[in-house]
Structures are given as structure tokens and as C-alpha cells.
Amino acid sequence: MTTRINIDAGGTFTDCFTLHDGEAVSAKTPTTEHDMSECFFQGIRKCAAQLDVGLEDLISDVDSIRYSTTTAMNRLIERKGPKLGLLTTAGVQDYPQIGRGPRWADGLTDSEQRNISDAKKPEYLVPDARTNGIRERVDSEGTVLRPLDEDHAREQIRDLVDRGARAIVVNLLWSYEYPDHEQRIRELVREEYPPSYLGSIPVFLSSEVMPTKQEYERTNTTLLDAYLSELMQEHIADIKERLEAFGYEGDVQMLHNTGGMAESYKTTAVETFNGGPVAGLKGGEFLCDVLDYEKAVVTDMGGTSFDIGILTGGGVQSYEFEPIIDRWRVSGTMIESKSIGAGGGSIASVNDELGGRLEVGPESAGADPGPACYNRGGTEPTVTDADVVLGFIDPEKFYAGNQSLSVDRAEEAIETHVADPAGMSVTEAARNIRRIADGNMGNTVRKETMLRGHDPREFILYSFGGAGPLHAASFSSYLDIDTVVTTPYSPVFCAMGSATMDTLHIYEQSRSMFLRDSGEEPTYDVDYDEFNGVVDDLKAKGRRDIESEGYDPDDITYELELDMRFGGQIHVARVGSPRLEVHDESDVEAICEHFIEQYTERFSSYSVTPEHGITVENFALKARVDSPDIDLPTEPVEESSPEPARNGEREILWAEADQYRSTAVFDYDDLRPGMAIDGPAVVDADYTTTAVPAGWTYRLDTYRNGILEQTAGTDAGSTTQAPTGETQ
Known part of the structure; x- marks a missing residue:
């Protein structure tokens, strides 16, 4: 079992x-x-x-x-972390405050970035008063130019503590090449404030948290880890204590934004950022394998946000180029996903400064008080309120019938905040709220696919989240995608996706190496021992960590990824290496040729310049232990009428209709694989509703996945579902 x-x-x-x-x-x-x-x-x-x-x-x-x-990240937004102190190399202690050129725009939406006059840099996590310089210096190759002045370091440590620091972050220049000075500073902190003292000070080293180039991003990553670590530890400790009371003896495995998971004590707080949406992507990857899809857009519309991920070749192919957490640019290997403020709880409002334009999101009503229809004190109209007013949601069956919704409250909120200010009726306002929300989602997906060189018409659309299936057919029209897939687990798909994930650790080490010299004729020249030495060091870390989690080291598989670039170019591209180690020129040639092939596929052949040379800038090693496969339950497919699953009718105002139409309602639990429903119709499940517009069909496959397929451009809402499942 x-x-x-x-x-x-x-x-x-x-x-x-x-x-x-x-x-x-x-x-x-x-x-x-x-x-x-x-x-x-x-x-x-x-x-x-x-x-x-x-x-x-x-x-x-x-x-x-x-x-x-999302616990840690919520506290980051609220700025409820501990007071931190930062120690860096003397003479450059101002660079965290200066940041990089576009720092003011990091984490802002496109519309916020366009409003330059109101854009402001965020208040940094560590003020100047708690940022001290340490007398030491190491060059880019790890050579000590100035030894660590320990007496001066002790003074700076005491000064930070006197100024209120309750955790110390250490980030010295080039520490990823020479971590000894950072490690010695930690020893000094422990000598000054031993763990046996009530006032002991935790220390976070950048050379351990993220041993990579770019000191600004490395500093941010280490600071965020220190800022969120205590909260995460307390949160997980509370859960583990309650689990132990029920007899559970294992650890809690935390989902990582790398696409894997690890036990909580082997997880940094930064790795938990965006873990849920990444789990949804991995679940989509699992379904691509099961259902034999090569290209898919994974969407998840919940109560607060709308998350998007792109799968090509049946899986995840790209990482965040320059990952940002809240307002901070960080280092790390994070699977690429996009999130916008478009969920069931997204608030609709009329923007008087923009001529009375109706806007939806990004602010959300959350779960408490939630949308106005929840009748919990919320007064602002949301997408869910619009869906209730339009008839898409049965107010008596919401949330598996455990929560009755108030249509009157929803109408009142829309009338007060949208209809009256905009000079329209309540139903017209509700339709516009839904239309704008669908447009925001559809256009975001379109942009995310096309800007990556993909044709969205070649993709299928996975629609997950409690609100996703209700809007999927509508926003897919912005993409010309004619196949939408929902699952029995769509409302909880990120949780389901985590069941498919492997134990995975990623270890990074910045190290510059030439693989191919410049010139028309390829000349491959690399120090094999140095290359393999970096890989061996990373493998040793993976073996140590995974063995400590109780796994057999023989079950570990290693995958090497390299950040590479052509000579004369600034930015790097990460590619999977076809060789874990290099022993002769053919191995180096294979890596270079694979890089050229992958670079061409992503950015076109016009930017490929191997004659300028090829270098490796960063090593990333994945240490993985495969999780047992999950078997989803199946049922035989038998063509039959959906009539036994029909559960009456509901008055719904469809997008193209001029009035409410009596629409067939089907109960998902009573549907069987092979049954097909012609739209317009709705399919009610415990935690979600699927809208099937006119011109679409809905059927179940053997896994009870709901497959929405566009069949014709019928005028939505102009026909009513007949008892036989045919239009009349």
C-alpha cells in the first residue's frame, strides 16, 4: 500500500x-x-x-x-522578516543599494513600468546603517590580494549586532572562487556570539547559498534566504510537530522552483518561491507523456492569480532568464513561468484617471473576506461575482455545496463600483468584467508563446485551477487554440502535479572556461582536469545531501547543464550537456555542437557566431532520484448519450447572446468516458464548473479528463441544449 x-x-x-x-x-x-x-x-x-x-x-x-x-513570500511582501546585517568587501558596500541599472523596474508590471513618474525603487532589505565593509580582497581567479583583517571583522560584527541585526549575511567579492574568508567570518561570529547564548546570531554565506557570478544577484538571493528562513523553519516545525502527534515519522518534502523537491531541512526559503505553479507545470509534463501531446500551454486560474507555463517536446525546456522575487533580481535555476493578477477574486474597478476605463485586477479579494457574493463582508466586485450574476456559477452548489453565494450581494457590488460609475446596466458590467478578464488571460498567453517563437495554434491548452475550466474556452479564442484539456483534478492540479515530481537538488558553480578558440577553423582547447574537477565537486555535494535523506547513492542520476556564450556576447544561454565529463577533443566538440544547435533553435542562426569562440561561464549539476510513477484511475470508453448526467437547466448570459438563455446543466460525477456534450452547456463538478460555449463539444476520455474541442463558429448562446445532447 x-x-x-x-x-x-x-x-x-x-x-x-x-x-x-x-x-x-x-x-x-x-x-x-x-x-x-x-x-x-x-x-x-x-x-x-x-x-x-x-x-x-x-x-x-x-x-x-x-x-x-506561499507563506514565506506573503511575509516578504508584508516585510515581516527579521532585521538583517550585511558584511561585504570594504569599498563596495554601497553596491546593494545602487543595484543594477533597471533595478527600479524589477518586479513591476508592464503598465507600472510605463508610468515612469510614479515608479520607485523598493526599500532595500538591509539599510546602509546595517551594511559594513570588511578589510579583505580576492581577485577574480581566487587569489588573495589582501588577507582577512580579523580584528576589524570582529568590530564590524559587533557593530551590526549593536545596531539590531538578528541575522548576518556575508557576501564578499569573488567568494564563489575563494570561500575561505566568508567561512572564517562565520567562525568569528560564532566565537563572539556562541550558539549556547540566547543572543546567538545565524550566519548566511553567499558562497554556500549561491556560489555564482554577479554580486548584486548573489547578495539578493542570500539576503532573501536569511530574511525568510526563520519564518519557514517555524512554519514547517509547527506542521511536523502536529504530524508526529498522528504517528508520522518522516520529513515534509518541499516543492522547489527547480522542478523537483527535497526534505525541508535541505530546502532554502528562496527555493520554495513559485513552487506551486512549477508543480502544475510538472503535472502538465506528466499528462503530456500520458496523453501523447508534444506542445502544451499550461494555465492555472485560481482565486488570486493566473499562472502560465509553456511545454515543448513534451516537457519543460526553459528557465527564468533573470529571475525576480517580489522586487529583487536573484540568481538561481528557476523553471520559467508567468503569473498575472487574474483570478476569480480579481477586483474590477473603474479608473477615473484613465477616462473611466474598466480594469480587472491585479488586486484580489482573496479568501477572506473574498468576493462580495461570499457574503463575508467583501464589498468590491470580482470576476467570481460577474460569473454568478451571468449564471455560470450555481450559487447553491459552489464549493461542493458547502458555501452558498449571494447573487444580490454580487449585483450590488457590481452596480455600486462598476455599473453606475461607467453608466451601464449590471448585466452589461458583469459581461464586460468577464470579457476583460478573459482578454487579459488570452493576450498574456498569446504574448508568452509568440515572443518565444511559437505558434499558439500548434498547442493544446491545459486548463487548471478552480476557475480555469469556466473561462478556458473563452480566453482560448484569443489564441486560435481549438483543444482544451481539463482533468478531474483541475481544481487541485498543482497539488496533483507534486505527486509526479522527483527528489532533485541543483548545485551551481561559476567557472569561466574556453571550450573553442576563435577562428574559422574549430580548435577545441579545455583543461580536462579543471572541468571534471568542478563536476566532481558538485557530484560530491549531491551524493552527500541525497544520501542524508535516506536514498541509496546508486539510485542517483546526474545531469549537467552549462551556461555558455559565444565570444563577444554578454548574455549566456543554458543548455543540457551531452557529456557529464570531458576526456578528449570529441567530448568538447559534442558539447559545442549541441550548444550551437540549441542556440539556433531558440534565437535563430543569425546570432550564432562560433568563429568568435565558445566559453562556459557556469556549471549546474542536477542530482535526481526518481519517484515511483503514479497510476491515474481509468474507466472504459463507451459511446452513449449524456442524458443520464443531465441535471436540469440554468439561465446563462453567454458572451455573444443578447439575453439570458436556458442552458443545459450536466453533473460531472454522472458523466462517463465516451459521452459527448454539444454546447452551449455547463458541466458542474464539486469545485469547478466547465463552460461549453456554442460551437464547442465536451467529452470525457478514459482518465475522465474533460476534452473541450471547437467544432464550429456557432453563435454562442443562440441555441439551447436538447435532451438528446443535440441542438434544436
Whole structure:
């Protein structure tokens, strides 16, 4: 018997997906921001009830618990971390405040960047008063030019503590080449403030957190890790303590933005950023393999945000070029995804400064008080309120029937904040809110695919999240995508995706090496021992960490990725290396040729200049242990009428219709694989509703995935579903 519990704590809802002895169940529960452990266990409790297993019996029988959370990042936005102190090389202690040229724009939306007059640099995590310089100097090759002045270092450490620092970050120039000075400073801190003291000071070294080039990004990464670490440790410790009380003896595995996971004590706080959306991408990758799709756009529309990821070749192919967390540019290997403020809780408003233009998002009503229709005190109109007014959501069946929605509250909020200021009716305002939300999502997906050189018409669209299937057919029209896939686990898909992820650690080391000299004729020249030495050091770290998590070292697989560039170019491109080590010229040639091939595919042949030489700037080694495959339950496909699943009709105002139309409603639980529904129709499930416009069909496959396919450009809403499933 195998049991896996997978939990994704989002800004509005916390999702739980549990596999138990071949059975898969899922649950949603409101996120309890005041106590995140509460929603964690509420989700498990709901799954245990569906499995008819006691909570203690389920938890004590668990093989693994996988968790992604926005807790740390929420606290970052609120600036509720500890006071930090920063030690860097004397003479350059101002560079964190100066930053890079475009720092003022980091983390801002496109519209915010265009409003230059109001754009401001964020207040840095460490003020000048708690940033001190240390007398030492190392050059770019790791040669000590000035030894560490230990007496001066002790003075600077004491000064930071006297100024209120409760954690110290150390980032010295070129420390990734020569970490000894940083390590000695940590020893000095411990000598001054021993762990046995109540006032002991945690120390974070950039050479350990992120041993890579670019001191600004390296500093930000280390600072964020220090800023969020204490909160994450307390949060996970609380959860683990409660799990132990139920008999669970293992650790909690945290989802990483690298596409893998690791036990909590082997996870940095920065690695948890965006872990949920990345889990959704990995789940989409799993489905591509199961359903045999090569290209897919993965979308997740929840209560707060709309997340997008691109899969080509059946999987994830790209990382964030310059990753940003909140307002800080950081270093690290993060899978590329895009998030915008477009969810069910996105707030609609009329912008008087822009001539009364209607805007939707990015602000969200969250889960508490939530949309006005929740009747919990929220007064501002949201996308969910518009969907309720238009009839897409049954107010008595929302959230598996556990929460009744108020249509009157939704209408009042839309009338007060949108309809009256804009001079339109409530229904017209609701239609415009939905239309703008769909347009924001569709155009964002279109931009993300086309700017990467892809034709969206060649892709299928995965639609996940509680609100995703309700809007998928509408926003896919902006992309000319005619196939949308939903799953039985769409409302909890990020949690489901985590069940497919492997244990994975990524180790990076900056090191510049020439692989190919400049010249028309290729000449490959590299120090084999130096190249292999870097790889061996990274492999040793991976073996140490994964063995400490209880895995057999023989089960570890290693993959090498290299940040490479052509001579004369500034930016690097990361490619998977076809060789883990190099032993002769043919190995080096294979790496260079693979780089040229990958670079050509991404950026075109016009920018490929191997005659200028090829260099490696950074090594990234993946140490992976594969997780057992998951088997999703299946049912036989038999063509039959969907009539047994029909559950009455609902008045819905479709996009192209001029009035509410009586629309067939189907119950997802009663549908069987092979049944096909012609639109317009809606399919109600416990935690989501799928809208099937006119000109679309909806059918279930053997995995009970809902497949939406566009069949014709019928006038949406102009026909009514007949009892036989045909239009009349």
C-alpha cells in the first residue's frame, strides 16, 4: 500500500491531493493565513473522510508528504522578516543599494513600468546603517590580494549586532572562487556570539547559498534566504510537530522552483518561491507523456492569480532568464513561468484617471473576506461575482455545496463600483468584467508563446485551477487554440502535479572556461582536469545531501547543464550537456555542437557566431532520484448519450447572446468516458464548473479528463441544449 499526501497552499484556497492504495481523492479548503497549519490538516481530514479512513490511520501510513506554500513570500511582501546585517568587501558596500541599472523596474508590471513618474525603487532589505565593509580582497581567479583583517571583522560584527541585526549575511567579492574568508567570518561570529547564548546570531554565506557570478544577484538571493528562513523553519516545525502527534515519522518534502523537491531541512526559503505553479507545470509534463501531446500551454486560474507555463517536446525546456522575487533580481535555476493578477477574486474597478476605463485586477479579494457574493463582508466586485450574476456559477452548489453565494450581494457590488460609475446596466458590467478578464488571460498567453517563437495554434491548452475550466474556452479564442484539456483534478492540479515530481537538488558553480578558440577553423582547447574537477565537486555535494535523506547513492542520476556564450556576447544561454565529463577533443566538440544547435533553435542562426569562440561561464549539476510513477484511475470508453448526467437547466448570459438563455446543466460525477456534450452547456463538478460555449463539444476520455474541442463558429448562446445532447 502506497500513500502520498500532496498539499499546495495558495493565496485563496489550499488544495490536497491524496493517493492511497491506488485510489486518488482531492479536496479544497480556504487558506487560513492566521495559522497555515490549520488549512494543511483540514485538507488531509477531508481526503481521509472520502477514503473512509481515520485521520490518524491515514497520516501514520503515509510514505511521503509534499508541500508547496506561499507563506514565506506573503511575509516578504508584508516585510515581516527579521532585521538583517550585511558584511561585504570594504569599498563596495554601497553596491546593494545602487543595484543594477533597471533595478527600479524589477518586479513591476508592464503598465507600472510605463508610468515612469510614479515608479520607485523598493526599500532595500538591509539599510546602509546595517551594511559594513570588511578589510579583505580576492581577485577574480581566487587569489588573495589582501588577507582577512580579523580584528576589524570582529568590530564590524559587533557593530551590526549593536545596531539590531538578528541575522548576518556575508557576501564578499569573488567568494564563489575563494570561500575561505566568508567561512572564517562565520567562525568569528560564532566565537563572539556562541550558539549556547540566547543572543546567538545565524550566519548566511553567499558562497554556500549561491556560489555564482554577479554580486548584486548573489547578495539578493542570500539576503532573501536569511530574511525568510526563520519564518519557514517555524512554519514547517509547527506542521511536523502536529504530524508526529498522528504517528508520522518522516520529513515534509518541499516543492522547489527547480522542478523537483527535497526534505525541508535541505530546502532554502528562496527555493520554495513559485513552487506551486512549477508543480502544475510538472503535472502538465506528466499528462503530456500520458496523453501523447508534444506542445502544451499550461494555465492555472485560481482565486488570486493566473499562472502560465509553456511545454515543448513534451516537457519543460526553459528557465527564468533573470529571475525576480517580489522586487529583487536573484540568481538561481528557476523553471520559467508567468503569473498575472487574474483570478476569480480579481477586483474590477473603474479608473477615473484613465477616462473611466474598466480594469480587472491585479488586486484580489482573496479568501477572506473574498468576493462580495461570499457574503463575508467583501464589498468590491470580482470576476467570481460577474460569473454568478451571468449564471455560470450555481450559487447553491459552489464549493461542493458547502458555501452558498449571494447573487444580490454580487449585483450590488457590481452596480455600486462598476455599473453606475461607467453608466451601464449590471448585466452589461458583469459581461464586460468577464470579457476583460478573459482578454487579459488570452493576450498574456498569446504574448508568452509568440515572443518565444511559437505558434499558439500548434498547442493544446491545459486548463487548471478552480476557475480555469469556466473561462478556458473563452480566453482560448484569443489564441486560435481549438483543444482544451481539463482533468478531474483541475481544481487541485498543482497539488496533483507534486505527486509526479522527483527528489532533485541543483548545485551551481561559476567557472569561466574556453571550450573553442576563435577562428574559422574549430580548435577545441579545455583543461580536462579543471572541468571534471568542478563536476566532481558538485557530484560530491549531491551524493552527500541525497544520501542524508535516506536514498541509496546508486539510485542517483546526474545531469549537467552549462551556461555558455559565444565570444563577444554578454548574455549566456543554458543548455543540457551531452557529456557529464570531458576526456578528449570529441567530448568538447559534442558539447559545442549541441550548444550551437540549441542556440539556433531558440534565437535563430543569425546570432550564432562560433568563429568568435565558445566559453562556459557556469556549471549546474542536477542530482535526481526518481519517484515511483503514479497510476491515474481509468474507466472504459463507451459511446452513449449524456442524458443520464443531465441535471436540469440554468439561465446563462453567454458572451455573444443578447439575453439570458436556458442552458443545459450536466453533473460531472454522472458523466462517463465516451459521452459527448454539444454546447452551449455547463458541466458542474464539486469545485469547478466547465463552460461549453456554442460551437464547442465536451467529452470525457478514459482518465475522465474533460476534452473541450471547437467544432464550429456557432453563435454562442443562440441555441439551447436538447435532451438528446443535440441542438434544436
